Structures are given as structure tokens and as C-alpha cells.
Amino acid sequence: MFELIFPGWLAGVLLSLTTGPLGSFIVWRRMSSFGDTLSHSSLLGIALSIAFNVNSFYAILILMSFIAIILAWLEELLPVSLDTVLNIISHSSLSLGMVFISLISSKKEINITNYLFGDLLSVTKNDLITISISSILILSILLFRWHSILSSTINEELSQIDGINVLYARLTIMLMTAFTIAIAIKFVGALLITSLLIIPPATAQHFSGSPEKMVIIAIIVSILSVTGGISLSVFYNTPASPSIVLCSSFLCLISNIKKHFY
Template sequence: MFELIYPGLLAGILLSFSTGPLGSFIIWRRISSFGDTLSHSSILGLAISILFEIDSFYTVLFFMIFLAIVLAWIEKLLSVSLETILSIISHSSLSLGMIFISLMSTSRHIDLGNYLFGDLLIVTVFDLFIIALGSLIVLTILFFRWNSILLLTINEELAQIDGVNIFYARLTLMLTTALSISIAIKFVGVLLTTSLLIIPPATAQLFSDSPEKMIFFSILISIISVTGGMFLSFFYNTPTSPSIVFFSSCIYFLSNIKKIM
């Protein structure tokens, strides 16, 4: 039994090491819609990959990196709030991607099921290598840019006074999030990736009194969610990724109840 779910379980655990810290920063900066924007926009990246018959993983990865750079410049140049920009781009990209896919589906068969909801049970050894490499890159960047990104998150004006390049610190956070989401989408799916980014850090926030503790608990809760969700999926024959998100949500609500009591 364990041999069947081991690759997917290991993939989920490796993803937790990047989604936990990045999700914490997303919650601190109150830009949870940024994850939604990248996830929804990946549908347009998928449509482009189908149109030009290019590997979808690399197309989505480069498309989201490009989008993260564009968003960072837009936030710098325009006076409109980031939330407004994210909402417009999210819905526009999703709509355009679905239009392209619907037009192409008349000439070829396109199955969006796995892409929307993911499937951790189809993980290969090469996939594990990509996930491990992606998580290592994210953790390395966060380690070396920790002070500047954290200071930006706490107080942007104070960070600027302290000599932090606001644009590059913001861009670093956006690019690492884009990398993490593009990797996670293949296995967790477009509709559930943001949940994996947000719910464990939101739970960890209830028990943390410092940024470092919150990131540690985010990773731990994410690993517990992945493990619990996969075993739930195996024993009750439910979809893997939704089971993980459901298990994570249960931990969040139970933690809130315990906190109140």
C-alpha cells in the first residue's frame, strides 16, 4: 500500500518546503489574490503550449515568470492598488485561456481534469527531482534575501530608509512564488494550488509569535495536511488533491476552535 502513495507523498512534502514560507509572506503582505492570479493565468499558458505544441510545464513556468515581472513593474508604475490589478489580470487571463482552449478543442481532444485538480499519484522520479530542485531554489533565495523581503513585508517605508531596493525585493518574492506555483500546479492543480499556499500558513499564524516560527509551523502543517489527505484519499477512494485541501481546512477550523476555547 505504502509503495503506491510514497512518490506522491514525497512530492507533497517537498512542495511544502516552498509553499509554506512563500504562503507566509503572501499572508503577511495580504496579497492572497496574487496566488490566484498566477494559478488562473496558467490556463492561458496551457493554451499557448497546446497551440504551439510545446511542453506545458515549461510554457507555464516561463509564462508565469513573465507575468510576475509584468506585475512587479505595473505595481511600481501605476497608482492603482495591486488587488485591483490582480483581479483584472486573473479574470482576463482565465477567460482568454478558456476561449483559446474551447476553440482548439474542436480539432483535438483536450482533457483539463488533471490540470485543474492535479494528481499526485502520477509522480515520476524525474518529477521528484524537479520539485526538489524548485523547492531548493526557493529556500536558497529566501535564505539570502530574508532580511530585505521581511523588512519589505513589515514596513515598506522603513525598508526603503534601510537601503532595501523595494522593487527587487518585491520582484524576488513574486518570482519565487511564480516558480513554486508553476511546479505545484502540475501535481495539485490550478484550482487547489492557492489553497496549499494559504491554508497551512493561516493555521500556523494562530500558534506563532515570530516570522521564523510561523514558517516552521507552515511547513509542518503543510506536511501533515499532505500526509493526512493522501491517506484519506487512499482509504476512501477520494480525489487526492481535494482530499489534501479538505484535510488542511479541517486542521485550520479545528485550530481556530481550540484557540477560542
């Protein structure tokens, strides 16, 4: 039993190391709609990878990176919120991906459930190596760019005065988020990855007094969610990824109750 669940648990822990800090920036910048847009767009990337018989990781990464660059450029130009544009792109991409997959499935059998909800317990040793290398790369970039990204998140005007390229900082977050989703989509699923990016930081903000502390607590909450969700999946035979999200939501609920009464 341990040999079966350990690779999935370790993959979840490694992903938590990146979703914690990235999710914190998404919460601070109020970009949850952006995360939804990328995760829903990933289904279109999956459909294209099946249609053209290419690796789904590269198809998803290229498509979402393209969308992230366009959105970063639009956010720089538009004087209003991007929420409307994000919702249009999100639902259009999801619908287009579903249509493509339905057309392709007439020629080959495709299990859409795996793409929507993932399968964390199907992680292999090669998957762990890929996730480890990717997590180290993302964390290294975030640490190297931490000051500029954090400054531009807190106050864009002061950051520009200090000579920080706000567009570059915003694009870094968007591309790293796209990279993380491209890695995690196979294991967590298109409909659930945003929850892992948003819920742990939303929980952590009730216990943190600094950005760094919030990131650390978000990582801890995410690891607890992964551990609890996989345990629930093993003992009660429930789907792993939805169980993880439910555990994360439960911890968020507890944190809100604690904030209200204490």
C-alpha cells in the same frame, strides 16, 4: 500500495517546504489575490503550451514570470490597491485559457480536469528529481534574501531608509511564487495551488510568535495536510488534491476554534 502513494506523498512534502515560507510572505503582504491571479493564469499557459507543442512547465513559467514582473511594476507605480487589476487579469486569463483549450480540444483530446485539479498520485521519479532541485533552488534564494524580503514586508519605508531595494524584494517573492506554481500545477492543479499557499500559513499564524516560527509551523501544517489528504484519497477513493485542501481547511478551522476558546 505504499509504492503507489509514496512518490505522491514525497512530492507533496517537498512542495510544502516551499509553499510554507512563500505562503507566509503572501499572507503577511496580503497578496492572496496575487496567488489566485498566477494560478488562474497558468491555465492560459497550459493552453499555449498545447497550441505550440512546447513543455507546459516552460510555457507556464514564462507567462507567469511576465505577469509577476508587470504586477510588481504596477504595485510600485499605482497609489491604490492592485486588487481590481488582479481580479481582472485573473478571470480574464482563466476565461481565455478555457476558450483556447476548448478550441484546441476540437482537434485533439484534452482532459481539462487534470489541469484544474492535478493528480498528485501520478508523480514519477523524474518529477521527484525536478521538484527536489526546484525546491532547493527556491529555498536557497529565500534564505539568501530572507532579511531584505522580511524587512520590506514588515515596513517598506524603514527598509528603503536602510538601503533595501523594496521593488527587488517584492519581485523576488512574486517570481519565486510563479516558479513554485509552475512546478506544482501538474500535480495540484490550477484551482487548488493557491489554497496550499494560503491555508497552512493562515493556520500557523495562530500558533507563532515570530516570522521564522510561523514558517516552520506552516510547513508542518502543509505536510500534515498532504499526509491526511493522501490517506483519505487511498482509503475512500477521493481525488487526492481536493482531499489535501480539505484536510488543510480542517486544520485551519481547528486552529480558529482553539484561538477563540483558549
